[in-house]
Amino acid sequence: MDTKTDRSFILKGDICYNISPTQFDTRKDAYVVCVDGVSQGVFDELPEKYQGLPLIDCGNMLITPGLNDIHVHAPQYTFRGIAMDLELLDWLNTYTFPEESNYEGLKYASEAYDMFVDDLRHSSTTRAAIFATLHVPATKLLMDKLEDTGLKTYVGKVNMDRNSPEFLCESSAKASLTATRKWLEDVKGAYVNTQPILTPRFTPTCSDELMEGLGNLVQEYGLPVQSHLSENLSEIDWVKGLCPWSTCYGQTYEHFGLLGGLTKTVMAHCVYSTDEEISLMKQAGTYIAHCPQSNMFLSSGIAPIKRYLDEGLNVGLGTDVAGGANLSMFRAISDAVGVSKLRWRCVDQSFAPLTIQEAFYLATLGGGSFFGKVGSFAEGYEFDALVLDDSGIRSVRELDIAQRVERYVYLASEGGTIAQKYVAGARIF
Structure with missing residues (x-):
């Protein structure tokens, strides 16, 4: 008891x-x-x-x-350790989107989420920010299963209404927002350990109309937000074409109130954040989820985490399964140290590599503060x-x-x- x-x-x-x-x-x-x-x-x-x-x-x-995992994709757990030789956009189209479409069926979702939830319970993770899929019934099912573990988690129904395959794309911004509101009303007050988090997948798959509507939901419900930011060079170029009105990728969230400020926001990766983007995140109190294993395997790059820490930004760690191969936060800590050394040696010697104390901080206090007084x-x-x-x-x-x-x-x-x-x-x- x-x-x-x-x-x-x-x-x-x-x-x-x-x-x-x-x-x-x-x-x-x-x-x-x-x-x-x-x-x-x-x-x-x-x-x-x-x-x-x-x-x-x-x-x-x-x-x-x-240890706190502030960026992980539950539906991708089924193909962890596969396709680690692809880059981000090819990986999404070849493996991720087809797999996530399977969660329309609750039998498949139940079996897959049972594995994810059981392994998460037995892992070193005590709290997590989790992506589900765009499917409301399967997302609620995941929340039910997580609630029973006693772990403290945020779970997000994913929003995506453009630039996605027909089998995994909401028909319009209005449809996506309607489904999201229904989900929020269905789960309101239903859980002690598991809470909802608004989850635009990333700017390329979310129209301006959808982003504006999600910003309104932030104000109405006071919920936190999770998404992806500046992970991959091709992705950043894509965003420039989709949002010519923006001055940086981060502004495509900030413009709609989705970068933080009113509530907490966690942005995964931030590998190539510009000075302007860093300034926006610092002003908004945005959390950066550093996902070193995923950034290696998907050939994204090495985020300048030491710079972010030195500038006082909020930084934690994510496993980013299945971009990362497993749920081990110990592996995330060790990879954070390792890639910081590569960045220092091969890219930029103006910032020292992370120490074990700094990397452990990311997994405890750094990410823990996203959940409150934790870590x-x-x-x-x-x-x-x-x-x-x-x-x-x-x-x-x-x-x-x-x-x-x-x-x-x-x-x-x-x-x-x-x-x-x-x-x-x-x-x-």
């Missing part, structure tokens, strides 16, 4: 979390206290006022905040936690806690185990 009593407890173990983008706080044999699903802080000695709470002794296992064990943060057993990752060396966390990021699949997982104080497993 998920009651206030059940969500008040203490974890004891080797604790690691970010206190800034560049710094870990590590504590050996320490206590992190959760009361009513909210962290009360980390203590070397347990304060007397908490000594009556249930204590879960994790021994020398690692305890970290949960830390500091007092007042929602209690999302992973208990990581790294005893199966063999070594003869003595490592400190920060080194063990770094090793786990890179070697999670070589003997690492997620022993326990918590979201807002509720134990998932």
